Amino acid sequence: MIAYLIRRFGQALLVMAVMATIVFFGLYAVGNPVDLLINPEADLAEQEETIRRLGLDKPIHIQFGYFLAGLTQGDLGTSFVHNRPALELILSRLPATLELAFMGILIAVILGIPLGMIAGLKPDAPYSRFIMAGSVVGFSTPNFWQGLMLIMLFAVFLGWLPAGGRGETVDVLGIPVSFLTWDGLSHLILPAVNVAIYKMSLVIRLTRAGTAEIVHQDYVKYARARGLSPRRVVGVHVLKNILIPVVTVLGLETGNVIAFAVVTETVFAWPGIGKLLIDSIGLLDRPVVVAYLMLTVFLFVMINLVVDIAYSALDPRVRVKRGKA
Amino acid sequence: MIAPVLSVRNLVTEFDTRAGTVTAVDGVSLDVGPGEVLGIVGESGSGKTITGFSILGLIDKPGRIAGGEVLLNGQDLRTLPEAAMQKLRGDRIAMIFQDPMMTLNPVLRIDTQMVETIRAHRDVSPARARDMAAEALGLVGIPSPVERLRTYPHEMSGGMRQRVVIAIALMLEPDLIIADEPTTALDVTIQSQILSEMQRLLAARKTALIWITHDLTVVAGLAHRVAVMYAGRIVETGPVDDLLDRPAHPYTQGLISSIPSSVPRGERLVPIKGMTPSLISLPRGCAFAPRCPRASETCHNARPEAEDISEARSLRCFHPLEMAQ
Amino acid sequence: MKKLTIAAVGLLLGTVSQPALAQSLIAGFASEPSSVDPLYHNLGPNNATRKHMFEALVGEDENLGIVPMLAESWETSEDGLTWTFKLREGVKFHDGGDFTARDFLYTACRIPNVPNSPSSMTGFIKRADTIEAPDDMTVQVTTPAPYPLLLTDFASFGVISASANGHDGPVTYSKDGCAGIDSYLDSSAYNDGTATIGTGPFKFVEFVPGERVVMARNDGYWGDAPHWEEITIRPITNEGARVAALLAGDVDVIEKPPVQDLERLQSDPNVNIVQGASSRVIYLHFDHEGEPSPMIEGTDGKNPLKDVRVRKAISLAIDRPLIVDRIMGGLAVPARQLVPDFMLGVDPAIALEEPNVEEAKRLLTEAGYPDGFTLTIGSPNDRYINDSKIAQAVAQMLTRAGIKTDVDAVTASVFFKRRNNYEFSLYLAGWGSSGAGMASPLRALVASQNKEKGLGGTNRGRYSNAELDAVIEEALATVEPEAHLALLQKANNMVVDDVAILPLHFEVTPWALKAGLTMTPRADQHTVLTTVRPAN
Amino acid sequence: MSIAADTPLRRFAVDFLRSPTAVIAGLGLLAIALAAIFAGVIAPQNPYDLAQIDIFDGSLEPGSEGFNGFKYWLGSDEQGRDMLSAMIYGLRISLMVSFIAVSSAVAIGMVLGLLAAWRGGTVESIIMRAVDIQLSFPALLVALLLLAALGKGVDKVIIALILVQWAYFARTVRAAALVEIRKDYVTAARAAALPPSRILFGHVLPNVMPPVLVIATVQVANAISIEASLSFLGVGVPITQPSLGLLIANGFDYLLSGRYWISFYPGVALLVTLVCINVVADHVRDILNPRLQR
C-alpha cells in the first residue's frame, strides 16, 4: 500500500511538473497578457511599465525560475488580472464546481444504474430498447447543445427553473453549498442535469453491458441453483460485480466532469473553476492557468486514489496484487 | 425396489437459435435411488450439462423445457410454481459446478455466500447460520473452518474452492446432488482427494448423486450406475461393472476403446471414426450412425427407441454388440 | 402636460408609500470586474462598477460631456497651465468621514502605487506636474504645458478615502512619491470591503468573485437619492445565458443583449429595450509599412495598401449601411469619422460615402491592380459585437470588388498578440473614445508611434504622417476650446482624406430590462444602475 | 459451424445485417459520408466562396428565395450562406477532421502499443508512462490549451485531437496485444522462427484490429463532439470554413431570437451523424464480443 501511494504521488508529481512546464511556456508563446489587460488608451510607456510590474519583461526562463522558487514555498503565483494568489482564487471557486460535479454524478448513478440493469436483464423488452435509444442520444449529443436545450425548455418556455447562475448558498464547515436551500437547489438542478446526461448515458451503457455479461456467469447461475431469491441474485450478486467497472469509469469521469464543467459552466454562468479557466486562458492569466492545471492533476490523482480504494473494497481480487509484501 | 429419489421421464429441452430449434436434451429418462451414484457420461455437446440444469429448472431463454416429467420423491417439479422451485433449489437438490474458479462469486466472502444459502432455506439467526457453515466446512476437510469463512474465493486454491462448493451442497442435507464435472479442472492428486471425500460423505448420508462427466475412468471408480449420452439422448444405461465390461452400444464400446489404458502398451487404439455431430444438423436416424461401424440402412433412416435389455440395463440401438452372457 | 405631471407625482408618491416593493435590483453584466478597488484596473467593468461607489472629481454625462461632481466648479489660468478646482461642500464618505482635498491628493498618491496593478490609472495624472491643496476645499493642479484633456483624465478615476486607507495625517503629493506614505493597501483590502469607502450613491456590501457584487443605498448621499435599496451585479458572460436569465426573471436588467435577439426581445411585452449610441467605433486599420505585407498575395511583393487609391477603393467597396442592417441588426451607426456626431471634433461637413463597386474597381485598376489581389483580414471573434461576422461581411464585399479576401478570426488574446506583432495587413478592431472626443482616437490610432510623447499607442497599422502629427500635437496643447476644436477638425479631415484608417460604424449599446423599468444609456457603454428606474 | 459463413469478414457482414437498426444507421452513415465527400457536387452553393454568398440574402427563413432566385431550403445565416450547403460542407470538415485525426492517432497508438507489448521493459515503461500522463488529463482541456497556443485552423484541431487520442489507442493496442502475444498461435509463429516484424504485423496486428476499430469508430464520434465543443468555446476551426460545431455555436447566438434554423439544423445533422456512428459502433462491438455471443 505504501509503495502504491508512493507510485501514485510520484506519477502525480511527474504529470504536474510536465503539465506546468508545458503550459507555462505554451502560454508564454501565445501572447502577452498585457495586450489584453491594459486599457487601450494607455500609451506605450505605460504598457512597458505594466509589463515590468508584472515581471513579464524578464526572459522566460528567468520567469520560470521565479515560478519554481515560488513553488517550493507553495506559492503558485499571483493572478495578473485579479491580484490574488492563483491558488486562493481557484480554491474559492472550487466548491461550486465540486458541488456541480458531484450532484451530476449522483444523478447519473441514481438513475443510471437501475435503468442500465433493467435494460441488461431484459434486453429485448420495448422499455429496454427505449432506455438504450435514449442513452445513445444522450451519449451522442454535445454537452453544450444539451445545456442549451435545457435552458430553452425549463427556464424560458416553462419558466420552472432559473436559467443560470448560482443561487443562495449556505456555509457548511466554511464551504458554501447551495443544495440546502430551495433557491440554491433550483439553480443547481439544470446544470447538474446537464452534467449528468452524458454520464448517465455512460452509466446506463456500462451497467447494461455488465449486467448482460454477468447474468451469464457461472456464479450467478450457481446463486440461483442455491435457491436464492431473484432480488438477492440481482441486488447482491449481479450488482456488486457491476459496480466494479462502473466505479472505475465514474472515477475517471469525475475528473472529466471537473474539466468538462468548462462547457456547462459557460452555458449556465455557473461560477466554478471551469469558467475561471476559460476566462484566464482568454486573458492569458498564466499563473491561474498553471495553478488550475496543477490543481486539476492533483484532484485527478486524489479521485483516482479514492476510486482505487473503493475499487479494492468492491473487488477483493485487486487487494492481493497490491498487498503483496 | 426402493423408490427412486429422482425419476426423470422423457425430458426434452430445446433451444431456439438462428439456425432453428435445437433439441439439446431429447427424451432423457433416468432414475437415481437414495445413496446411489449415477454417472452421466458424454462428450462435449452431448447434452449432459443441460440435462442437469433442466432437472433444476434453470433453463434460460432462448432455451425451454419442452416436455417430460421430473419427479423428485414422486412430485413433478415441472408443475411447481417458480417460487416453490426456488425454495427447493439448494435445499432438496444441490448442484456442484464444473469450474470452482467461476462458481463462487469473486466479490463476496465465503461466509456471505454460505450464510445467504442457509438463510434462504432455514429460518435461523445469522450467527447460527455461520456456525452451520463452519461445521460444513470442517466436514469436507477444510482446516480451521472458522478462519476460512472470512476469506474470499480467490484466496483459496482450486481444490479448496471445490470443497467449499461441496460443503454448500451438503450443508442442508439435500436428497439429491447434481455434480457437473466437479473434478475436471483439478489435478490428479486433488481430484483423488475430492473423490474420496465425496464417497465418504455420501455413503454416510444416503444422498443420491448424479455425477456428470466426460471421463469414463472417474465414473468407473465412483458410480454405481452409468448412463451414456450421445447427441442429447441416453444411448445406454446400466450398472457400472456390467456396462463397462460388456458394453452393448457401439458408441460405449468406442469410448472405452479410445481410452489409452484400455489396451496394452504398444498396441494401437481403436478410436471411433469421424467427429461429434453438431446438434443443429443431426442425422435423420440414429445420431451415431455416421460414425458407427455396425450401421445399416435402418440406422440411417429410423431412430432407435430405448429398450430394456435386462433387468438393470436399457439401450437405444438396432444392432447392439453381443453381450457375453 | 398637467395630466402627465400628476401621473408622475402619483407614481412618485406610490413609490414612496410602498418602499418595500421592487427596491432591490439585480443586473446581469457581460463581464466581471477583476476587483472593486477603483484604482486597480483600468477596465470597462471595473470602471462601471466603480461609478456606483466612487466618484471622480468631475463627472461625465451620458454623452461624455464634462459635468461637476466632487468638484463644484473649476477654472484655468491665463497661460492654461494652472487649474483650480472648488470642491463640493458637505460630501461625506460612506464611513461618515468628510470628503476634503486631502482625499484627492491621497488618491493621486496611490494611483501609481497600487500593488500589482495590471493596468493602472497612472496615465490620468501623469500630465499633472503638481497637485496641491491650498485649503480643504480647493485643489490646484499645474501642468508643464497647456493640456485641454485634464478634465477628461480627472473624470476617469474615483476618489478614495485617505482615512479608510489608513492614512490620517495631511497629504503632500509629489510626482516622485508622496512623502510620509510608505505603503499602500493592496486591492484585496477593497475586495473584502475594509477600504471600499467612497462617496457614491451606493455602499459596498459584498464581492464574491465570479458570482456577484452587492451594494446598498447610501442614505447620506449628497446628490439625488438612488431609487434602489440594494443592487446586485452578476456576471453572466454567455450572451444566451444572459438573455435567458432576464427572460426567466433571474435578473432585472442585462447589458449587451446579443443584437440578434433584440428583435424578439423588443416584441416581448415583458422586456423593455433601451439603447444608446456609444463612442465605440469599429474600424479597419491598414498596414502602412510592411513591404511585402504579411497577408497580401498576388502583388509581387508590393504593399498595395500604401497606395491611397487602393485604400479609397476598399472604402468604396464596403457597404456600411448594409453591414449595420444585416449584421448589426440596425444597432449601429455607419461611420466615416472616428467619433460619433455628438462628440467633440466631428466635422459635420464630412458626409457618409455612397458605396460604389464600379468606382472601386476603377481605382484599383488605376493603382495597377486590375485583377485585384488576395488579402486576409485579421479579426478577433469574441471582443466586439459580432466582430468576426463583420469581418466576414467585409470580406464578402471586398471579394465582389475584386480583392479576394479571407478572414482570420481568432480569440482576442491571440488576435492582440498577433496584431501587436504586426502580423496582419488589414485588421478589424474597435476604439471607445473618452470624453476627450476626437483627440482620443487621433492620438492613439493615427499619430505616429512615439513613446516619449505618449502618441500612437494603438497605431498598429504604423501610419505615419508628420504633417498630421504636428496638427495633433498642437491640438493637444491648446486649451482654448474653439481653437482646440478647429485643430481637431483639421486633423480629422486629413485622416479622412488620406483614408489613414477606415471607420465602419459606431456601436449602439443596447440594454434589456424588465418591462416597467428604464435607464439612461451611456456613450461609454458603462452600465450604471443608478440610472435604472421605473418607466412611466 | 454457422451457415454460409466463409471468411471472418463475411461472417461479420452476416451478423451485422441481422440488426435492422444497425443497417439503417449504417446506411445513414454511408449517406452522410457520401454527402460529405461529394459536397462540391451536391451542395447547391459553395459556402466557402465569398463571391457566391450575398449578405443581402442574410437570415432568410427556410424555404425562402433569395433576391436572385436562389432557393434557401433550410434558410440562410446572417452572411447569406445557404444553411443546407453550409451543413454539407460543415459535415465534410467535421468528418474529415475527426477521420484524419483518429486514423493518425490509431496509427501512432498502434505502433507504440505493439512496441510496448512486444519489447516490454524500459521501452514499455517509457511509452506507458507517457500514455498515463496523457490520459490523466481530460481531452478537452488538453485540446483547449493546445489550441490556445497554436491558434485556429483545421490542421491545428487535427493535431490537438491526435494528441488527445493517441494514448487511448496505445493503451488499448498494448492490452490487446499482450493478450494475443500470450496465445498459442503466436508461440507457434515464434517456434517456427518467423521474424518478429512478421509476427507482430502479420499475426498479432490483424487480431488486435477489431477492438481498435470499434474504439476508433467511437472515437470518431468523440472527435466530432470534441471539435464541436472546441468550436463552441471559440478555439476550433476558422470561421470561414465552419464545421458543424461552429455552425451550431454561430447559431447559438440566434437561437433565442427565433432564427432557430441557423443552429437547429446543424444540431440535428450533428446528432444524427453521432447517433449513426454510435449505433454502428455498438453493434459492431456486440458482434465482436465473444462473451455476448449465444
Next chain:
Amino acid sequence: MTALLSLRALSQTYVSTPDLAERMANLAGAKYRELRVRAVNEVSFDVAEGEVVGLVGESGCGKSTLGRMVVGVETPSGGTLAWRGATLEEMTPEQRRQWELEVQMIFQDPFASLNPRMRVEQIIGEAPVVHGLIKRTERRDYVAELLGKVGLGADIMSRYPHQFSGGQRQRIGIARALALRPKLIVCDEAISALDVSIQAQVLNLFEDLRAEFGFAYLFISHDLGAVEHIADRVAIMYLGRLVEIGTADEVFENPRHPYTRALLAEAPRIDRRGQDFTPIEGEIPSPLDPPPGCAFHPRCARATQACKGAMPELRAGRDGRRTACILEHGEQP
C-alpha cells in the same frame, strides 16, 4: 551417438525485483522483497532421435516452461540446452536456424493455437515459404500434401479455423508443425482439450507420423494413461524438478519415487471399479515459497527428518533409471 536434444541442469527462474516506489517504501519500513519463481530447476535429460519422452506432472510443475525452452520461445536462465551436440551459446547461425526449424510444437488449446484471421493454407504454408524450404508457387501443393498426411482433404485449404472442430484444428496444428520438417515435436498437452473419442484418433496419428518420419516427441501431459501409451521413456516433474525418469515400463510397473507412486495409485483407470480412494494429503506448495529440502516431503507419507534437510539429487539407480529420493538411494547397496 549424440542425443538429439540434451538438457543439462536447465533452469528457468523468474525474478521480479521491487521497483523504485517499492524500494522507497522499504525505507519507510515496508517489506517488499525480490520475488523468485524457480519454474524449472536444474532439469537434465536427453532425447534421442526417434524417441518419445513423456513428461508428466501436475499444473504449475514447470513442464510447459520446459517445453517452451526446448522450442526456443523462452531463453533459459541457467544450465545448458544442446541440439545435436551444440549448446545455445556455441551454435553457429546455421546451427541455430537448424535447431529453430527442427524443433516444433503442438499446443493444448486448438482454438487459440491457430490464427483466426488466416486461411489454412497460410497457417501451414507461411513458415516454410519464409524459411525458403519451398517456393511461394509450390505452397498449395505442399500444404495439400501435408493435409493429406494428417488425414484432412486438400479442399479445406481456403477455409478459416473457426470452420473446424477441435479435432480438425489439432490436425491442422500438427500439419503446421510438420511443414518445417522437424526432428523433434514438443506436444504440450496436445490431446487434453479434445473429446475422448478424438483423443484416440490423434494419438494414433502421432504414432503413424512417428513411424513415417522418425520423429522424436517430447510428450508433455498430465494424463498418465496417454503417456503410458505413447512414451518410450517417462520423466516425472514436481515443483520445477525432475523427481524420476526411466523407461515407461520401469516407471509404470515399478515406480520408485513416492510422488510417482501416488500419481499412479490415484489416477482413475477404467479397470478400477468401486475404488476406495486413498489420496496423498495436502496441496501442491506455492512455487514462490517452496518447502526446504525435498519439495515433496510435506505430502510424503514416508518422509523423515532427513527429507527436510537437503534436496535429494537425481541419481542413477539400477538399470539406468534415475530417482530423486534419499529413501530410494538409501535402499541401494
